[in-house]
Each structure stands twice: as C-alpha cells, then as structure tokens.
Amino acid sequence: GGIITQTPKFLIGQEGQKLTLKCQQNFNHDTMYWYRQDSGKGLRLIYYSITENDLQKGDLSEGYDASREKKSSFSLTVTSAQKNEMAVFLCASTPGGRAEQFFGPGTRLTVL
Amino acid sequence: QQQVRQSPQSLTVWEGETAILNCSYEDSTFNYFPWYQQFPGEGPALLISIRSVSDKKEDGRFTIFFNKREKKLSLHITDSQPGDSATYFCAASENSGTYQRFGTGTKLQVVP
Numbered sequence: 001g002g003i004i005t006q007t008p009k010f011l012i013g014q015e016g017q018k019l020t021l022k023c024q025q026n027f028n029h030d031t032m033y034w035y036r037q038d039s040g041k042g043l044r045l046i047y048y049s050i051t052e053n054d055l056q057k058g059d060l061s062e063g064y065d066a067s068r069e070k071k072s073s074f075s076l077t078v079t080s081a082q083k084n085e086m087a088v089f090l091c092a093s094t095p096g097g098r099a100e101q102f103f104g105p106g107t108r109l110t111v112l
Numbered sequence: 113q114q115q116v117r118q119s120p121q122s123l124t125v126w127e128g129e130t131a132i133l134n135c136s137y138e139d140s141t142f143n144y145f146p147w148y149q150q151f152p153g154e155g156p157a158l159l160i161s162i163r164s165v166s167d168k169k170e171d172g173r174f175t176i177f178f179n180k181r182e183k184k185l186s187l188h189i190t191d192s193q194p195g196d197s198a199t200y201f202c203a204a205s206e207n208s209g210t211y212q213r214f215g216t217g218t219k220l221q222v223v224p
Contacts, residue, residue: 004155031210040121042201042216043156050210058211090155099144099209103155 002027004104006091012110019078021107023091030096032074036060037088037106046089049074081111115139116204118215126223131189133218135202138183142204146212147176147187150199159200160187192222 004025013019025032031050035043035058045058047066055066063085065077074091088108092101117136125131135145143164148156162169162176162185169176173192178185189196199219203212 035214040216042116042118043214045211045213048210092155094209099146099161099205099212100158101146101148101156101209101212103148103157105153105155 002029002102004091004093004102006089006104006107008107009105010108010110012112013078013081014112015081015083017078017081019081019109021076021078021089021091021109023074023076023104024072025074025091025093025102025104026072027093027095027102028071029093029102030071031094032068033092033094033101034058034064034066034074034076035090035092036085037090039087043090046076078109081109083111085109086111114216115213116202116215118200118202118218120218121216122219122221124221124223125192127192127194129192131192131196131220131222133187133189133200133202133220134184135186135215136182136184137204137213139204139213140183141206142213143207144205144209144212145176145178145185146203146209147174148201148203148214150201150217156201189220192220194222194224196220197222 049068146161150156
C-alpha cells in the first residue's frame, strides 16, 4: 500500500499573498494531480503532471503555478490568494497505464 | 460548462432501501466512468467504475447501469447502510483516464 500526504492540512493567508501547498506520494505513481473542491461544485482540475518535470494545465490553472521536481512530490502555488478561492485543494496520483486516482486528504485554504 | 452532471444534489433514504444516483455527460468521446465516494474530511476514493463497452457493472451492493445512447448512467446502492452516508461523485474521461471530469456530487444520507 501507499499514502498521499498533503501539507499543511489547513492554510490561512492574506488576500494577495503567495501560498504554497505540498503533496507527497509513496506509491511510486507516474501521474499526479491538483484539484480544487468548492462546496457544491465538485472537483475541478488545476494542473497535472505525467512525469517528473512535466506540467499540464487543467480547466482552472489561471492564478496557480505548479512544480514537479521529483516523481514523489507535486507542489501547487497560489500566486495571489483571493477570497473567492477559499476551498479544499486535493492532490491525487495514478500509476502508469491505470485510470484509478488515489486522493490525499486535502488542504483547506482560508483567505482573510 | 459542466460536462458531467449529477442528480439529485442530495438524497435521503431509509436503511435497507435502494439509493439511485444519476449522472449524465456530454462528450461522446468519454468512455471511462468512475464513481468516487467521499466522507467528510477525507479525499474521494474510487468505489466502482465502468467502461462504455459494458452496460452494467456490479460490485457487491453497488451497481452501475450505463446507457451509451442517452449518455446517462446511474449508481444503485442496494440495502443501503448508515455507513454509506457520504458524497458520491461521478466522473468521466477518455481512454487513459488521465483527465477526468467530475460532476458536482450527490450527498447521500442513510437514515437508520
């Protein structure tokens, strides 16, 4: 088995602040994802990465940067935090050639 | 544009009843349809999935019925248990399953 760890669990920032969320997986999965989960709106894909140093934009990439420097880690940066993007950010991963996504527990972002 | 739609938004059933959760999609290139189950404070977890070559997939008390012509599918939970109370997400993707589009979820409550 394996696990996905997201840090921090809760993140509080000021409007306009640059904030970074981190994700680690020990499944040795190839592909990793960042989703934003807003209440009542389901999950929306921000970025994904099919291998180390690869980045692919999702539907919601504007206002975010991502970095995949190692196979096991994928970080997401909120470039300028806004109140309307308070949500839970979920990291996920999949092994190569498989479709099942494994999710972490999420980071809840609050913007003051 | 919501490519995957779910209904109802919330559903309450009595213990032992069958819960029926509905999903529809727009893109005819989608051929992989996973359902994820999410408990409060946790990330979603794959519950059951189906590919478009099948019209039914069963796993214990959980069954997916798929209608390719109408671009609709449903998740049936028979003999519902209080432990099934969770939010259920339908998702859809093309072959590889990499870029999954999620619905907005159905919150199920099973009353003892």
